[in-house]
Amino acid sequence: MYLNHLSITNFRNFARLDIDIPRRVILLVGDNAQGKTSLLEAVYFLAACTSFQTNVDRQVVNFLEAKGDSLAVARLVAEFQKGNSRHRLEVRLILEPIGSNGKRLRKEVLVDGVKKPVNEAIGLFNAVVFVPQMSQIIEGRPEERRRYLDLALAQVIPAYTRTLSEYGQALSQRNALLKLLNERGGDVDQLFVWDETLSRLGSEIILWRIRAVQELERFAGRTHHRLTNGSEILRLAYQPSYDPLPKPEGQIPMELDTPVDRSNLKLEEIQIGFTERLNQLRQEEIARGVTTIGPQRDEIRLLANGLDLGDYGSRGQIRTALLSLKLAEVEWMKERTGHWPVILFDEVMAELDLQRRSDLLAYLEESEQVLLTATDVNMFAPGFIEQAAVWDVQAGTVKNRSPEA
Amino acid sequence: MMLLPDPLQKLINALERLPGIGPKSASRLAFFLLRAPEDAAADLADALTDLKEKIAFCQECFNITEAGRERCEVCESPQRDAGILCVVEEALDVLALERTGGYFGKYHVLHGVISPIEGIGPDDLKIKPLIERVERGEVNEVILATNPSMEGDATALYLHQQLERLGVNVTRLARGLPVGGDLEYADQSTLLRALAGRQAMN
Numbered sequence: 001m002y003l004n005h006l007s008i009t010n011f012r013n014f015a016r017l018d019i020d021i022p023r024r025v026i027l028l029v030g031d032n033a034q035g036k037t038s039l040l041e042a043v044y045f046l047a048a049c050t051s052f053q054t055n056v057d058r059q060v061v062n063f064l065e066a067k068g069d070s071l072a073v074a075r076l077v078a079e080f081q082k083g084n085s086r087h088r089l090e091v092r093l094i095l096e097p098i099g100s101n102g103k104r105l106r107k108e109v110l111v112d113g114v115k116k117p118v119n120e121a122i123g124l125f126n127a128v129v130f131v132p133q134m135s136q137i138i139e140g141r142p143e144e145r146r147r148y149l150d151l152a153l154a155q156v157i158p159a160y161t162r163t164l165s166e167y168g169q170a171l172s173q174r175n176a177l178l179k180l181l182n183e184r185g186g187d188v189d190q191l192f193v194w195d196e197t198l199s200r201l202g203s204e205i206i207l208w209r210i211r212a213v214q215e216l217e218r219f220a221g222r223t224h225h226r227l228t229n230g231s232e233i234l235r236l237a238y239q240p241s242y243d244p245l246p247k248p249e250g251q252i253p254m255e256l257d258t259p260v261d262r263s264n265l266k267l268e269e270i271q272i273g274f275t276e277r278l279n280q281l282r283q284e285e286i287a288r289g290v291t292t293i294g295p296q297r298d299e300i301r302l303l304a305n306g307l308d309l310g311d312y313g314s315r316g317q318i319r320t321a322l323l324s325l326k327l328a329e330v331e332w333m334k335e336r337t338g339h340w341p342v343i344l345f346d347e348v349m350a351e352l353d354l355q356r357r358s359d360l361l362a363y364l365e366e367s368e369q370v371l372l373t374a375t376d377v378n379m380f381a382p383g384f385i386e387q388a389a390v391w392d393v394q395a396g397t398v399k400n401r402s403p404e405a
Numbered sequence: 406m407m408l409l410p411d412p413l414q415k416l417i418n419a420l421e422r423l424p425g426i427g428p429k430s431a432s433r434l435a436f437f438l439l440r441a442p443e444d445a446a447a448d449l450a451d452a453l454t455d456l457k458e459k460i461a462f463c464q465e466c467f468n469i470t471e472a473g474r475e476r477c478e479v480c481e482s483p484q485r486d487a488g489i490l491c492v493v494e495e496a497l498d499v500l501a502l503e504r505t506g507g508y509f510g511k512y513h514v515l516h517g518v519i520s521p522i523e524g525i526g527p528d529d530l531k532i533k534p535l536i537e538r539v540e541r542g543e544v545n546e547v548i549l550a551t552n553p554s555m556e557g558d559a560t561a562l563y564l565h566q567q568l569e570r571l572g573v574n575v576t577r578l579a580r581g582l583p584v585g586g587d588l589e590y591a592d593q594s595t596l597l598r599a600l601a602g603r604q605a606m607n
Contacts, residue, residue, distance in 0.1 A: 120593060158593055169555055177521035190527060192566060193519065193559045 001082040001126060001339045002369035003043070009075040010062035011045075011093075012038035013396040022389050023081075025364055027380065028373040029401075030393035036373040039393065040129055040344040043371065046078045046089055047127035047341075048151050049107060049118050052134070054144070058105040061095045071096050080125055082339055088112050089125050119161040122154050126333055126341035130326040130348055135318045137325070138302050138309050145300045152329055153212050156336045160208060167201040167295065174198055175290050182289040191282065198294065199274035205295040206240050206270055210262045213238040213300060215335075219328035220321075224304075227320050227356060232304045234324055235259065241297035242277055244270040319351045323360075330367070340368040348372065349379045413439065465538070467514040467531045469496045479503075479511055486510045488545040492535065492564065494518055494552060502550070510548070513538065518556040519563060527563060535564070539571050546574040553580050553598075 008017040013035050028036045041060065044052050051057055061074040074093040079086065090110040098104045109121040137148045154161045174194035181188060217236040224234035237260075244265050277293060278285075285292055302309045302321055309321055326345075333341045343364065349357055349372075361384050364370045373393075377385065390401040409417070413435055420431040438446050463470045463477035470477035479485055479499075489510025493499055494517065502508050515530045539547065547568055551557035561577055568575050581599035582591055591599070 117592070159597065162594060166555060173521050173555070173559070176524075177526075180521055180524070180526070186526065187528075189566075190519070190521075190563065193563045194521075196562055197555065197559055 001080055002342060003078050003080045004086070005077075005079040006043065007075075007077045008039075008042050010072065011042050011074045011076060012060055012062060014038060014042070015062065015396060017396075017398060019398055019400075021369070023369055025361075025370045025372060025384075025388040027377060027385065027388045027390045028371060028393050028398075029375075029377045029390060030373075031375060034393045035396045035398075036393045037131060037346050039398070040131070040346055040371055040373065042076055043078070043342060043344055044127050044129045046076055046091055047122070047125050047155055049091060049109060049122050050151070052129050052131065052151070054147060057093070057107075058095060058103070061093050061105070078125065080342075082125070087124065089121070091121075119165065120158075122161050123156065123158055123337075126155050126337060126339065127344055128326055128329045128333060128341045129344040129346075130323065131346040132319070134326075135315075135322055138313065138318050138322060142297075142299045146295075146298055149209060149212060149300060152216075152333075153208055155341075156212075156333060157208055160205075163201055163204050167198070167205060170194060170197045170201055171291060171294065171296060178285055178291065179289040181286045188282070188286070191278075195275050195278045198291070199271045199278065202242070202294050203244075203267055203271035203274055206242070206244065206274075206298075207265065207267055209238060209240070209295070209298065210265065212332075214263055215332050216325070216328050219331040220324045223327045223331075224321060224324035226359070227324055232317075232320075233306075234321055235303040235306075236325075237301045237303060238262070239299040239301065241295070241299070242274050242293040244273045316351065323348065323351075327363070343367055343370040345370065346373045347375070349374060466512045467516060467534070468499050468512055484509070487543050489548065490535075490538065490544050490546070491548045491550050493550045494557065494560075498550065510546075515551070515560070518551060518554075518560040520556045530560075532564065532567070536567060536571070539568060539573050544573055546576060549575065549577045553578075 002023045003021045005020050006017070007019070008014045010016075017039075028039060030036050038060075041051055041053075045060070051060055061072050072095040074095075076091045078089045080089065088111075090113075092108040092110075094106040094108065095103050096106060107118055109116050109118050111121055111124060134148075136144045138145075150160075150164060154164075174191070174197075177190060177194060180186060181191070213236050217234075220236060221234050224232060245260065245262055274294075278291075281292060302313075302325070304313065304317055304321060307313070309318055313321065330341055330343060333339075345364075348360070352360065357379070358381065361380070364372070365384075365387065372388075374380070377390065380388075392399045392401055408414075416435045416438070417428075417431045420426055420434050421428055423431075426434070438449070459472045460469055461472040461474065462468070463474070463480055465476045465480040468477045468479065486509050490513050491502060491508060491510055492513045492515060493502070494515055496514050499512050499514060502512075513531065513535050515532065515535075517525055517530050519525060519527060519530070538544065547564075549561040549564055551560045565575050565577075579602055580595070581602055582588070582595065588596070
């Protein structure tokens with residue numbers, strides 16, 4: 001799929017932008033802090049209805065506009081082509097004052113002019129984004145990796161977002177009950193209801209994550225092998241907090257670099273096992289007043305040649321692994337949805353040697369639409385630049401350097 | 406900052422506690438009543454007092470009824486099938502089911518759903534009286550008609566567990582597509598549920 005037209009109002013440092021987008025590689029050139037990354041963020045926002053950065057959704061509303069106690073609205077409108085159909089997607093971010101000093105961010109999504117619930121609009125338009133700060137996915141805390149996987153799954157599995165939010169709701173209810181039982185005592189049998197709900201929703205999430213990690217690993221492994229000249233084998237190890245696989249005798253923790261195959265597990269098996277485990281943990285969980293297992297505590301580790309990259313990876317290794325992961329996401333999304341996602345790559349060339357650069361560019365040219373940022377256009381071969389559209393990004397404005405395109 | 410006279414502020418505060426009323430609507434309503442003819446305010450006040458004095462809850466099913474009556478119309482009616490109980494969250498749900506004209510059993514109103522976040526457990530609802538009713542043995546079938554929300558489902562699940570051991574037949578309202586609805590416009594989860602709950606044609 002690809003964007004035909006994009007219009008942005010009050011998003012980050014863009015006051016107003018209205019631009020036609022060609023179906024090919026677009027080079028965004030400009031100094032730092034001019035809006036290159038914000039442009040990628042805006043496009044990604046249309047796919048995920050959230051920023052790729054954690055907890056910044058309200059900051060994307062242009063802060064000059066959002067000053068004072070008046071209402072502030074950021075608006076993104078994309079017209080895009082997906083297969084044979086053309087759609088219009090509009091995301092409005094409304095920062096409205098509540099009470100005396102608070103502000104609340106409300107999101108509205110319109111698909112072809114019709115208002116839709118946010119979780120139904122996610123996945124209609126697909127994009128994969130790479131920015132250098134995303135090395136946090138590998139080095140950062142486990143929630144970074146869960147968020148990464150959740151955002152990718154949300155775009156691919158239509159029911160994922162809703163299930164995830166329902167799981168969160170069930171989890172809050174169960175934790176509230178555990179706390180009540182801890183503080184005031186009461187009928188422990190009530191837990192059964194929430195165990196049931198939690199494991200029903202949780203098992204769906206676990207199963208989707210098992211499959212996603214496995215499929216992503218298949219693509220990432222191949223790409224990484226190529227990117228490292230065959231010197232590194234990349235693995236993604238999913239470590240579910242509730243592991244539906246029976247532990248070996250004596251509960252010896254599994255070695256991280258031992259591949260574990262969970263692909264044959266059935267949904268019912270996971271759910272039954274999950275419920276049983278919650279049952280076993282009941283006394284402990286009441287004592288602690290909180291749910292101790294489940295997707296909210298899952299972990300995904302990335303390993304190169306058996307070494308945990310989060311703990312031992314060098315900067316270069318991590319960047320390369322991240323790129324492999326992102327390219328895998330592109331392939332995975334393409335396989336799952338039948339369409340190329342729009343590719344958004346920020347400063348991706350700097351870390352690569354000449355050979356890798358031309359390999360990557362050759363791959364990107366196969367896709368439908370790519371937005372690439374660079375501070376220096378000379379990083380690209382003249383032949384590549386000729387094929388691409390070059391846009392100058394300066395202080396929140398975008399100029400097409402090759403207007404005939 | 407100008408302070409409102411105490412009686413006005415008290416009214417605004419009271420109105421604000423109503424569901425769906427924010428601070429703005431509350432002050433608008435309060436000022437409307439201030440300016441309205443005297444009998445408008447008096448009528449409202451009377452209606453509110455009557456509400457508490459003249460309305461009572463049926464001792465059998467906990468539906469609303471007029472004060473002085475121990476049991477509501479439905480519970481006293483000999484035409485209604487005492488063998489079927491429909492369990493609902495609120496009295497308003499009884500009204501909705503009555504409007505269908507297609508239900509001839511009796512009711513049981515829970516007055517809420519289980520929600521630990523709000524501190525509502527089974528003991529805060531009319532669940533014990535329900536179990537006592539079923540234990541008396543007249544009932545063959547209990548229809549769980551709580552809302553298809555997470556808390557409604559959880560309450561149904563809990564009731565099922567409690568009632569199952571009494572040997573009564575427990576059913577849950579079907580969920581699926583609205584009549585006269587359009588498949589195209591149904592939301593995903595409704596459609597998924599409808600698909601899962603499909604029935605053989607006969």
